[in-house]
Amino acid sequence: MGLEHVFGDSFVTTKIDAAINWCRKNSLWPMPMGISCCAIEMMAFAGPRFDVARFGSEVFRFSPRQSDLMIVAGTTTYKMSKVVRKIYDQMPDPKWVIAMGACTSSGGMYRTYSVVQGIDQFLPVDVYVAGCPPRPDNLINALMKLQEKIQRGESKGSFPAYVGDAKLNQPQPLPIITG
Amino acid sequence: METRTDELPRKSKILQALEDQNTSVSFDDPLENEMILNMGPQHPATHGVLRLLIRLDGETVVGCVPEVGYLHRGYEKLAENCSYHEFIPHTDRLDYLSPLSNNTAYALAVEKLLGIEAPPRATYIRMMITELARISSHLMFLGSLAMDVGALTVWMWSFREREKEYDLFESIAGARFTTSYTRIGGIAQDVSPETIASVKKFVDELPGHIRECEKLLNTNRIFLERTDGIGVITPQQAIDLGLTGPGLRACGIEHDLRKANPYLAYSAMDFDVPVYEGGDALARYYVRMDEMRESVKIVHQILQKMPTGEVHAFKPKKVLPRKERIYTRMEELIHDFMLVNFGVEPPVGEIYSAVEAPKGELGFYIYSHGEGYPWRLKIRSPSFANLQSLPVMMNKCMISDVVAIIASLDPVMGEADK
Amino acid sequence: MNAVVLEKLKSRFANAVLDTNEFRGELTVVVPKERIVDVCRFLKEDPQLQFDLLADVCGIDMYTPTKRFGVIYNLYSLKNKNRIRLKVFTEEEDPKVPTMTGVYGTANWHERETFDMFGIIFEGHPDLRRVYMPEDFEHYPLRKDFPLMGIPGSLSLPKK
Ligand code: SF4
Numbered sequence: 001m002g003l004e005h006v007f008g009d010s011f012v013t014t015k016i017d018a019a020i021n022w023c024r025k026n027s028l029w030p031m032p033m034g035i036s037c038c039a040i041e042m043m044a045f046a047g048p049r050f051d052v053a054r055f056g057s058e059v060f061r062f063s064p065r066q067s068d069l070m071i072v073a074g075t076t077t078y079k080m081s082k083v084v085r086k087i088y089d090q091m092p093d094p095k096w097v098i099a100m101g102a103c104t105s106s107g108g109m110y111r112t113y114s115v116v117q118g119i120d121q122f123l124p125v126d127v128y129v130a131g132c133p134p135r136p137d138n139l140i141n142a143l144m145k146l147q148e149k150i151q152r153g154e155s156k157g158s159f160p161a162y163v164g165d166a167k168l169n170q171p172q173p174l175p176i177i178t179g
Numbered sequence: 180m181e182t183r184t185d186e187l188p189r190k191s192k193i194l195q196a197l198e199d200q201n202t203s204v205s206f207d208d209p210l211e212n213e214m215i216l217n218m219g220p221q222h223p224a225t226h227g228v229l230r231l232l233i234r235l236d237g238e239t240v241v242g243c244v245p246e247v248g249y250l251h252r253g254y255e256k257l258a259e260n261c262s263y264h265e266f267i268p269h270t271d272r273l274d275y276l277s278p279l280s281n282n283t284a285y286a287l288a289v290e291k292l293l294g295i296e297a298p299p300r301a302t303y304i305r306m307m308i309t310e311l312a313r314i315s316s317h318l319m320f321l322g323s324l325a326m327d328v329g330a331l332t333v334w335m336w337s338f339r340e341r342e343k344e345y346d347l348f349e350s351i352a353g354a355r356f357t358t359s360y361t362r363i364g365g366i367a368q369d370v371s372p373e374t375i376a377s378v379k380k381f382v383d384e385l386p387g388h389i390r391e392c393e394k395l396l397n398t399n400r401i402f403l404e405r406t407d408g409i410g411v412i413t414p415q416q417a418i419d420l421g422l423t424g425p426g427l428r429a430c431g432i433e434h435d436l437r438k439a440n441p442y443l444a445y446s447a448m449d450f451d452v453p454v455y456e457g458g459d460a461l462a463r464y465y466v467r468m469d470e471m472r473e474s475v476k477i478v479h480q481i482l483q484k485m486p487t488g489e490v491h492a493f494k495p496k497k498v499l500p501r502k503e504r505i506y507t508r509m510e511e512l513i514h515d516f517m518l519v520n521f522g523v524e525p526p527v528g529e530i531y532s533a534v535e536a537p538k539g540e541l542g543f544y545i546y547s548h549g550e551g552y553p554w555r556l557k558i559r560s561p562s563f564a565n566l567q568s569l570p571v572m573m574n575k576c577m578i579s580d581v582v583a584i585i586a587s588l589d590p591v592m593g594e595a596d597k
Numbered sequence: 598m599n600a601v602v603l604e605k606l607k608s609r610f611a612n613a614v615l616d617t618n619e620f621r622g623e624l625t626v627v628v629p630k631e632r633i634v635d636v637c638r639f640l641k642e643d644p645q646l647q648f649d650l651l652a653d654v655c656g657i658d659m660y661t662p663t664k665r666f667g668v669i670y671n672l673y674s675l676k677n678k679n680r681i682r683l684k685v686f687t688e689e690e691d692p693k694v695p696t697m698t699g700v701y702g703t704a705n706w707h708e709r710e711t712f713d714m715f716g717i718i719f720e721g722h723p724d725l726r727r728v729y730m731p732e733d734f735e736h737y738p739l740r741k742d743f744p745l746m747g748i749p750g751s752l753s754l755p756k757k
Binding site for chain 2: 033034035036037039040041043044047048049062074075077079080083087109110112113114115132133135
């Protein structure tokens with residue numbers, strides 16, 4: 001926030017942080033990094049039945065400059081990895097990453113020469129979602145987990161840690177969603 | 180869309196290739212000369228990770244080089260390292276808009292190699308699921324074409340129908356779209372009467388919903404102006420470039436493998452092959468809309484004629500035995516052990532088997548050395564061949580038509596890049 | 598139909614048919630690589646056969662000391678609705694095959710793919726570069742001596 005420098009770590013700034021984090025978590029604008037099959041489920045997640053508008057994240061932005069959450073959905077190859085990283089670097093701080101599906105989390109069923117075995121080799125990932133593909137409900141669950149993280153003021157990728165409360169800013173166990 | 184003229188790798192081979200395409204121009208000042216536009220691999224209209232390098236003269240496209248390979252997952256290498264059964268789940272992810280039709284295509288190819296046949300009920304169920312998969316793929320085409328030319332409502336409506344279909348797939352195969360439903364010599368499990376009833380309900384209602392979407396599009400001036408006469412390809416060019424599927428039929432050539440070389444039980448079905456003249460984006464749209472109606476017609480006939488009986492061929496050394504038999508009989512236990520550990524052992528030989536997938540001719544070429552693993556498995560994917568005709572279609576079109584042309588070709592990068 | 602095709606081929610190219618094979622009703626003809634373009638042009642232009650659609654081109658690595666690499670052409674006739682498969686073989690040291698792009702336009706990308714995966718060079722190809730793998734990749738993944746998991750360090754990742 002930056003207000004800490006003016007007021008010190010006082011009551012006012014921590015409460016403002018909480019309010020701002022609340023705003024942030026309810027208006028995430030995803031950047032759909034749809035690479036392969038999982039992208040279809042990501043579209044279903046935005047579609048009429050699962051309707052992610054209920055969580056304030058329906059504004060899919062295809063421009064990295066306007067988004068703060070990157071959902072990497074699909075198998076990332078070595079050739080694609082540079083593109084993914086470049087787009088991630090173009091996103092403004094604070095930013096978060098969801099690794100959707102087995103492929104992005106660990107390479108999945110493709111133990112081959114061309115597939116990166118997990119995007120965390122070149123990106124900081126906040127939430128991993130298991131499944132091949134994860135159901136849209138599962139992706140919504142991941143979004144809710146991410147909202148909890150945002151309320152706590154955590155982000156793996158943004159540097160420096162963008163919120164004040166040092167106590168809450170300790171590393172938390174990674175949420176791994178199964179089933 | 181971002182112009183990245185500054186970032187093009189200094190006179191890379193790509194640029195070299197562009198330069199060689201009958202235009203001579205220097206790349207010094209993009210404002211004074213023709214401009215190179217880099218579209219993709221991350222772009223909302225490229226349906227995944229297609230990358231296009233487009234040479235522009237003002238707003239007119241004068242050259243286009245598609246770049247693929249951003250989703251190359253090494254399927255063919257994987258296939259050489261897993262047994263014939265283990266490869267079935269990989270076929271789901273080839274054309275991930277119609278996994279069931281890939282499953283069927285692969286099963287048919289392996290069965291041809293082994294020289295066995297699935298029982299009639301399995302054949303009919305396979306036919307039903309391929310037609311449902313065709314509908315689901317064309318619905319996706321409808322939604323994305325409409326969205327790319329600016330009509331979001333149609334996308335919502337076609338997704339509503341697709342969700343209904345996902346429910347059907349879930350009750351047929353147990354998963355929304357990574358179904359892995361076919362087995363060599365049959366299918367994973369029989370469909371229940373309740374599922375049949377819901378399939379019937381779905382195909383009864385679908386034509387009405389298609390008509391709803393057509394009401395929004397067919398007389399819509401914006402839609403017509405953005406597709407009519409856009410992306411034209413002549414029949415000769417189409418054949419020369421290996422275009423198959425709806426793209427070829429939109430050029431006035433009646434070629435459909437279901438009629439030409441009937442597989443499954445298509446020879447017993449009564450349906451037409453929709454053919455339009457023109458070869459433009461609008462014709463490709465009409466062909467697909469009519470194909471959905473034909474698929475509905477086929478599914479109705481299948482439901483009427485569906486035979487009863489086994490869904491699994493009884494060929495102990497080739498087809499995985501059923502679970503209840505494995506647990507009760509010694510023979511079957513041994514067969515199961517052998518099949519799982521060493522794979523089906525086909526004769527030495529090579530086959531090519533193709534089906535009419537929603538995007539075109541999907542074929543599998545298998546070369547077998549008589550082992551449990553294929554020596555070579557080549558996937559002839561329709562999207563890869565179809566994408567080659569993109570530069571021809573884009574010649575002299577406007578920059579805003581590029582998205583409509585890509586959408587009308589309906590490529591899926593999962594199978595184009597393999 | 599296969600018998601007719603074979604008959605015509607044999608009478609037109611007496612010494613170019615090295616081997617034929619029929620398996621599950623599919624005809625495979627092995628021809629010398631110098632004649633493959635002529636054979637294809639004949640098959641395409643003959644008014645009776647009309648193999649006008651080149652469905653597929655693919656490579657194969659036989660992993661034998663001689664004639665290691667093969668290229669397989671899969672032709673289809675829209676008029677007669679039948680297929681024929683042509684095969685050529687080439688040596689490991691000098692894997693070169695003449696290009697088919699002059700006869701069928703679609704051979705362009707298929708040959709690039711074969712080059713990318715096997716390193717077979719198509720002489721006279723207008724734009725022979727890798728289609729799937731990055732341009733600076735040095736190996737040929739579908740050769741049998743290339744491991745499934747690749748060669749460590751041959752592909753780079755962006756910095757974290
Ligand atoms: S996790 Fe499964 S569904 Fe998702 S991209 Fe990978 S293979 Fe496709």
